[in-house]
Amino acid sequence: MFQETDEAAEAVSRLLQREEKTFSEIGRLIAERRPPVVTVAARGSSDHAVSFFKYLFEISCGIPVASIGPSVASVYRASLRVPGGLHITVSQSGASPDIIAVQDEAKRGGALTVAIVNVAESPLADTADIVLPIHAGEEKSVAATKSFIASAAALAAVTRAASGSEALAAGLARLPEALRTASDADYEPALPFLLKAQSLFTSGRGPGFAIALEAALKAKETAKLHAEAFSLAELMHGPMQLVEEGFPILAFAPDDEALPSSVAVMERLRGMGARIVAFSSRELGQDTIAVPSTGYGQLDPLAALAAYYRLVERLARERGFDPDTPDKLKKVTETI
Secondary structure, three states: OHHHHHOHHHHHHHHHHHOHHHHHHHHHHHHHHOOOOEEEEOOHHHHHHHHHHHHHHHHHHOOOEEEOOOHHHHOOOOOOOOOOOEEEEEEOOOOOHHHHHHHHHHHHOOOEEEEEEOOOOOHHHHHOOEEEEOOOOOOOOOOOOHHHHHHHHHHHHHHHHHHOOHHHHHHHHHHHHHHHHHOOOOOHHHHHHHHOOOEEEEEEOOHHHHHHHHHHHHHHHHHOOEEEEEEOOHHHOHHHHHOOOOOEEEEEOOOOOOHHHHHHHHHHHHHOOOEEEEEEOOOOOOOOEEOOOOOOHHHHHHHHHHHHHHHHHHHHHHOOOOOOOOOOOOOOOOOO
16 A cells, blocks of 8 residues: 555556546547436445545536446346436446446436546456546555545546636646655654544545545555545534543644635634544644645645545554554445
């Protein structure tokens, strides 16, 4: 996990160079088809990449993104009516029967299908209209790191192609270097109290909330630490009742439009006794883990995630676990 996190920067650089034509073609087809909605399907970490895409694409393009539950097609055998639509599936292995079933049903329902995969020769890729390999290379750790970051970067590049945003293009160009720098972020101050934690929240707004979902999963699967992800806005509702003195909250707080409201919520939570670790390019309190900015705030949670992966990998080992081989998990999970 440590090594593969370090490889994420090169994976993203390779992806952006090799698949430029594919991104352009997808952007052209979106402009041509003008889908009223983009449907998506994924499982596990890939589903968090899809959540990142949902926020980024809706903000940048104004087209709603709807996640289709894989069981709708595989277990319930429902028909999908998506004429003129675009359906995107994200999968590392491209082998799980349920997401293949959704893709097949979306195609029958009239959608153009795009498979974003790490294994280009896979059942999912074989039946997709367009295949977008992420070029992450073999990933041995059960915990997805470079494949997650590359999948999210691929979806960000699709968003750039559809929106025509030059600012997003510039941010993507700076993303590999930001990932390299973030891998060396100083997370040491956060370790002592996280080692004592029984539970924690991860949080953020917009694209940052999507990365919080991924962070919570990694805490559970690598460090056996219970974690729940909430939008910082949602933390002001029911979950706030659990916050007491010393309760840890990891916040992904990039310098984007949501930052002022995020800071206000974090200050309120600190007033209740929460111990907040903020991953940000801005100084947001004594436990800030400083991460670089790409110059495009909505992309910055990906750089922050590289720093978090290093933190949680170390946390797992300090807690006595091997983050590469969790005893109850395996690399490829096939669900129906």
